Amino acid sequence: MRRFKRNCTNAEGGKCLGRSSHLLNKVRSRKRSVAPTTTNDTLIDVGWGSYWMGLITIGTPGQTFDVDIDTGSSDLWIPGVQCGTPCGANHTFNSSLSSTYTALNKPFSIQYGDGSNVAGIFGNDTVCIGGICIANQTFAIATSANGMSTQVNDGLLGMGYQNIATGGEMPVVWSMYLAGQLSLPIFAFWVAPVSTGSDTGELILGGYDTTKYTGYFAYASVTTKGYWEFIADSVTLTIGSTTTTIATSINAMLDTGTTLGMIASSAYANEIYSMIGATYNAAIGWYTINCHTQPLTAFPNITVTIGGVPFTLTPPMYLRIVGNPNNYYCLCLLSTGDFYDANRQPIWILGDFFMRRFYSVFDM
Structure with a gap:
């Protein structure tokens, strides 16, 4: 299981900057160049809920790729034939086989919060x-990678x-939206709440x-366009009739690129x-709980209130x-970060193990 894969393109003092999340925003006008439509891309569960892949094609004729869907970054990149084992993966892009490919001769690089790049x-x-x-879409072809070989x-x-895309390019879904190819300027993300493999x-x-x-x-x-960022009213823990407020009016994001349910700053996470009753297990690098000698009902519910809900x-x-x-x-699927x-404001990350319990719609 991976813990998180945040885009660290904008980093300061070794810490990632600038991610955001939201559910629905204001509809804006768009230019229609073709009849708008809606499409459904089936997502595949990888590693019992570690992350989710969707199918895309690139080139003419189309070359097929199963890509990690990530609401916490803005670049599309796929492995090139030069990358080999370091990129992991099962498919590589061969530009010489596409009649519509244009080289831009512009370098691409990105680093993620788990140390991979x-x-x-x-x-x-x-x-x-x-x-x-969408024709003439800018994307990146990976020629080298670190920390990706097992993916x-x-x-x-x-x-x-767009403003967090490493090359300033228009992200794919935004290109489709601006071309008027979407019936509504939204996309929706759903995964099954319980993994079966x-x-x-x-x-x-x-x-x-x-x-x-x-x-x-x-x-x-x-609240801040870049990542999808919003204000969550509060985070509380409840056991029986006792509720403890951990934080109020926090910056938060929904991030399909983070496996964990929640990542909070050390002060909040430690509380x-x-x-x-979680303690850090250095041997495996996770916070763990003794749930063998006590029932799960002995532990609190964790509630994030958003928009009063x-x-x-x-x-x-x-x-x-x-x-x-x-x-x-x-294992505790909550982490500190x-x-x-x-x-430059602290931000909470709500990842896959939070999002899979609720239906999320992103309004562009």
């Missing part, structure tokens, strides 16, 4: 997701704003799936660890049982 060159070609294609995904599709999720461009949720959406405006994780949602029926413990947004 990729370098290569930018190019232009036709990129398709589902039935929607099964063929690169990464960033879904953030084979279940899937979906990324919908231009719409959302009403069969995947009940109730109504909570709205949170984007949560204390309340749930509580989003609650029960203990089975933020703990993962490891071991066998006679000897096991629980001092991250900052583009305004």
Whole structure:
């Protein structure tokens, strides 16, 4: 399981800057060049919920890639034939096989919060997701990488704003939106709440799936455009009738590129660890809990309130049982990390193990 893969293009003092998240924002006008549509890209569960891959094609004829869908970055990059084993993956892009490829001779590099990094060159070609294609889309071809050799995904599709794209290029989903190819200027992300090793999720461009949720959406405006960033009202822990407030009015983001349920600054995370009885296990690099001798009901619920609506994780949602029926413990899917947004303000990351419990719609 990976812990997080945040874009560290804007770094200061060794700390990542500038990510954001939101659910729905204000609809803006767009130019229609073709009849708008909606497409559904099936997502594949990798590593029992570690991350989620979607299918895209690049070039003419299309070359197929299974990319990690990441709302916490904005670049599209795929492995080139030169990268080989360091890029991991199962598919590589051969520019000589595409009749629509244009070389840009512009270098590309990106570093992520888990220490991995990729370098290569930018190019232009036709990129398709589902039935929607965009011509002359800028993307990166990786020629070298570190920390990627065990990955099964063929690169990464960033879904953030243009101003955090490392080369200043327009991200794919935004290109589709600005070309008027989406029925609505939104995309929606859903994955199954419990992994079975084979279940899937979906990324919908231009719409959302009403069969995947009940109730109504909570709205949170984007506060800093770059990553998808919003203000969460509060974070609380509840055991029985006792509720403890950990933080109020926090900067937060929804990040499909982070496996963990939540990453908070050390002060807040340590308070949560204390309340749930988590201790750091240096041998495995995780905070763990003794859930063998006490039931999961003994641990608190963790609630993040957004737009006045509580989003609650029960203990089975933020703990993962490891071991066998006679000897096991629980990994804590909450982590500590001092991250900052583009305004140098501390920011909480709400990752896959949070998002998989709720349906998320991103309004461009």
